[in-house]
Amino acid sequence: MINVAIMGHGVVGSGVAEILIRSKEHIAKGVKEDINVKYILDLRSFDELDYKDKFTTDFNTILNDDEVKIVVEAMGGINPAYDFVKKCLSSGKSVVTSNKELVAEKGAELIKIANEKNVNFLFEASVGGGIPILRPMVQCLAANKITEVKGILNGTTNYILNKMIMDNMDFDTALKLAQDNGYAEKNPAADIEGHDACRKICILASLAFGKHIYPKQVETVGITDITLADIDYANAFNYVIKLIGKAKLLENGKVSINVRPTLVSRDYLLSDVNGVFNAVSVMGDSVDEVIFYGRGAGKLPTASAVVADIMDCAKHLETRKYLSWEDTDESIVEKEDEETKLYVRLTAKDFSLLEESFIKTFGNDIFAIKNKEKGELAFLTQKDFESKLTHKINTLKADKIKILHTL
């Protein structure tokens, strides 16, 4: 029998407890040993639960119990999760977490401690909820040099954008609906400003390229500036707008990484990822493109990924170094001057001057949508280096310029 402690009895923590209890037999069959939940750490009491006796409010009860071999961290946030996880690993307990903030900010350090102590630090659930991504990327694609990883990493923003695209709902109404349905939090900043997606692309990039990339190094733009007009213009060009996190290995070994609202061609599979679903695309030098799709959040999907990590831990209590990366002092992040098409939306009081400068700079061949009344002109550039395109765009006689990238 292997004893487990769960820290945090919120959405994910309670889901983990539920699966470990409900699927006890199925899990024991897989692990060839029983998994027993010995403690649950939470400041609240849950007197209505069958397993109310397992609750403790004292972290030291878990830390000092040598019978506890695996600790699940499902508290979220950096404090006190970081301190607790460090202490658990240092005292020889394996840790499984779904906490993307913790992994994105402190991953390299925690992996290092785990390796030194010959225990596991596993975090499959931190990216893509229940979708298997991290392990397949490292294990199954092991023969590949990964060149790019990108995707729809945040279900809340995908839900909001989807409502704007499908139901012509404005941003505020869609956000309100997401909140009413429990897909967005009261304070939605972490989702709509792109921080959640940023943490996930950091974890994916760190794992794919072997060096820790920190959230503060990533150019992150949220979706708060996306309007129905952008959605409509994109649609006219046969694109949809998605919040895309993307990390690309450059030829010089550096990594170009960003999170931003991006126009995705309707011909590309990611454009069909709707609602709260997530999808991650991995490019390998042999396998070409592989996409993983599923529910990126939610109690049971996420908890099932945590439980799979617990099972892996239980079968291999000693450290398994495959899910790891190193810390680095040198900056490996570099903005690429990529070859791309840009979406451009221009507003000017003097529309004919704008129109004239557009034709002068971009010629007559590019399809542009013109709204004379609003003094607005929107178009998609041809493919060229971003620096060149931006230079050309900046010569246009416009009062307001909005630029979005394409995929």
Place this chain on the structure above:
Amino acid sequence: MINVAIMGHGVVGSGVAEILIRSKEHIAKGVKEDINVKYILDLRSFDELDYKDKFTTDFNTILNDDEVKIVVEAMGGINPAYDFVKKCLSSGKSVVTSNKELVAEKGAELIKIANEKNVNFLFEASVGGGIPILRPMVQCLAANKITEVKGILNGTTNYILNKMIMDNMDFDTALKLAQDNGYAEKNPAADIEGHDACRKICILASLAFGKHIYPKQVETVGITDITLADIDYANAFNYVIKLIGKAKLLENGKVSINVRPTLVSRDYLLSDVNGVFNAVSVMGDSVDEVIFYGRGAGKLPTASAVVADIMDCAKHLETRKYLSWEDTDESIVEKEDEETKLYVRLTAKDFSLLEESFIKTFGNDIFAIKNKEKGELAFLTQKDFESKLTHKINTLKADKIKILHTL
């Protein structure tokens, strides 16, 4: 250093050799040991190759060399692959294969020998080419009870159907084009008659549900009877036709399994899987639906999955039982009377009699496409049990009845 032998230097075998040589350093870093190709078994000679000295025509050279710890079987077919693989496993060598026919027909037996001899028998490349599917299904979704697995498992037929759907090309022309592009073999029977997809759904179902399901137990229908008219009717109902392999765990513990051309709603992600790409959907009781997408065939994608298996083997030379299932004497396959919609296409000399019987049986509310000139009527039933629907359809006054399932 770990010595490997490759049996067969065709598409996959040569790809494996290429990756092992080209990515030697990357692989050694992952495995923490060098992987050396000691022999390649092929009856042909390849004098133009750098590594021509590695070739042998004698299987016993490989079998009797105790330095060879891992053997790659990339010959295809049952004979002599089955005999060779059995001998390798029995003599304590691990085997990695991409041979779906071998795994689908002999998997349980070969897994049993591998377990007894404490070596590995790995076959990730046998389903979905380079797409990680088997390992993620077993490892990452370990906390889930898998209830259904289905998907587009054959790139050739998907390419042909896609050409019919997108370019209005008839079946024969599309097949010819697939052959010209190297996507279909000269004798295309294994693909277009569904046998290849059948082997793959057998492997997926055996792994998901733990008991060997043999190809002969699977109701298999190919795409040779699909015409442009079917494609057009499906389109009018907002569906596309795909060759779908599907295995579902029934409440009584039996498995309903089949391969057949199926109408897939345009609202469902699998409808957007185009060209030679594959996609596999796995339903778990906690994770809900997860989809894996990528290139289901091709030299380097498939070879990269074989090499990942070699690397896994090299890191764990002793047996790892997670990719396994048991043989069974009892039949676990049972046809489900599922609740579904059916696509029905009827032809009658007496069209008004047909029309009358249709309205009498199905009422006036169902949208039907009527082609009086051709004496043809096509419609999509409402959702009901298949037996009930079939019974109703058989009362219609038609000379010819064509029924396709929907997803």
